[in-house]
Amino acid sequence: DAGVIQSPRHEVTEMGQEVTLRCKPISGHDYLFWYRQTMMRGLELLIYFNNNVPIDDSGMPEDRFSAKMPNASFSTLKIQPSEPRDSAVYFCASSFYTSQETQYFGPGTRLLVL
């Protein structure tokens, strides 16, 4: 069982560039979550999907952020244009039955925007 897979693991980019983060959830999981973790704000939920449909995107900071889930095995989080304050670790997680149950986290993508 491969677990949640995220790529890239590290990303360094310059302000204004587009950044795309990728996630493959655990097979058979109905829910997929995108989180952002910073020292100042802790772990924040950005958006989550149920059966590929976005359910709650109230945590998405602004229009520069967008997320898609074109199929059950793939999701992207895109930041365009990126800003230094977007620097953080971005986690993808998935869960089986409901959004309240155990969530399985990927290893994260460490993003640095210069």
Added chain:
Amino acid sequence: SQQGEEDPQALSIQEGENATMNCSYKTSINNLQWYRQNSGRGLVHLILIRSNEREKHSGRLRVTLDTSKKSSSLLITASRAADTASYFCATDARRTGANSKLTFGKGITLSVRP
């Protein structure tokens, strides 16, 4: 606003001692979960306790839940150096339907000295 808040923020103990961490929350919940995060890694689920349960055990972990006080505690017995990590509680606000999101606290940094 944070649903779950852990205390203390940091805890340093000697190997072999017990570690007790606390979490308080504001609104009624369906369940409460504890997660561990090792440095540079994703969160790992430790234990889930439902609102109708008062205590749960898993190996060296013991979790209690007091819904009247809206608080939970995580006890790690006979701590080991490998227990050094950040520990997070996560709660979901009680609501109808399957879709409710987890809110994570800011975490407790546990250091176990060998």
